[in-house]
């Protein structure tokens with residue numbers, strides 16, 4: 001089973017992806033981390049020294065080349081579904097879960113975590129909220145194509161269990177539990 005978690009920065013893709021993988025007893029990967037490991041450079045530094053277009057090429061390559069195992073949960077970057085036909089590729093190659101969140105919720109999550117995220121680093125609270133409003137509107141049509149949409153707010157252990165059960169029922173090709 002290949003599960004792709006998509007959604008805006010701060011929606012909790014990395015946090016939730018890890019927990020979901022744990023419940024499904026399959027490995028967890030994070031596309032931003034895979035990129036940093038392969039390039040031996042932080043995401044911020046890639047944006048700074050090589051630019052966003054280069055980052056999007058690398059992101060696309062890493063997503064498609066990725067072959068950690070037959071079964072995994074992969075949390076993607078906030079922009080991954082939007083570029084280079086990545087959403088079509090993910091829909092064709094696995095189950096795509098959209099972690100949906102409203103701008104005010106995302107802004108409150110992100111306001112103390114801007115430095116590692118080059119697209120929002122240096123913005124004040126007002127600029128951050130305006131950026132999220134505008135960017136989410138552009139990105140949502142891509143996010144909304146996911147097979148499943150889960151509200152990030154109030155996503156507790158029980159809801160995560162329900163998601164894990166739905167995924168295993170509909171996509172029952174599980175690895176032997178570790």
Ligand SMILES: Nc1ncnc2c1ncn2[C@@H]1O[C@H](COP(=O)(O)OP(=O)(O)OP(=O)(O)O)[C@@H](O)[C@H]1O
Nearest residue numbers: 008009010011012013014015016077078109117155
């Ligand atoms: N269910 C949750 N409950 C409380 N806090 C959470 C939850 N999920 C995530 N967070 C917190 O929200 C922040 C953003 O989460 P996370 O880094 O997982 O988001 P992300 O979608 O992976 O972001 P990015 O796209 O930038 O990688 C972190 O501080 C994390 O600890």
Ligand SMILES: O=C(O)C1=C[C@@H](O)[C@@H](O)[C@H](O)C1
Nearest residue numbers: 009032043077078079117118
């Ligand atoms: O929303 C985005 O475009 C990004 C989100 C992060 O996960 C990183 O992939 C990078 O900072 C770009």
Ligand SMILES: [Mg+2]
Nearest residue numbers: 013014032075
């Ligand atoms: Mg993340």
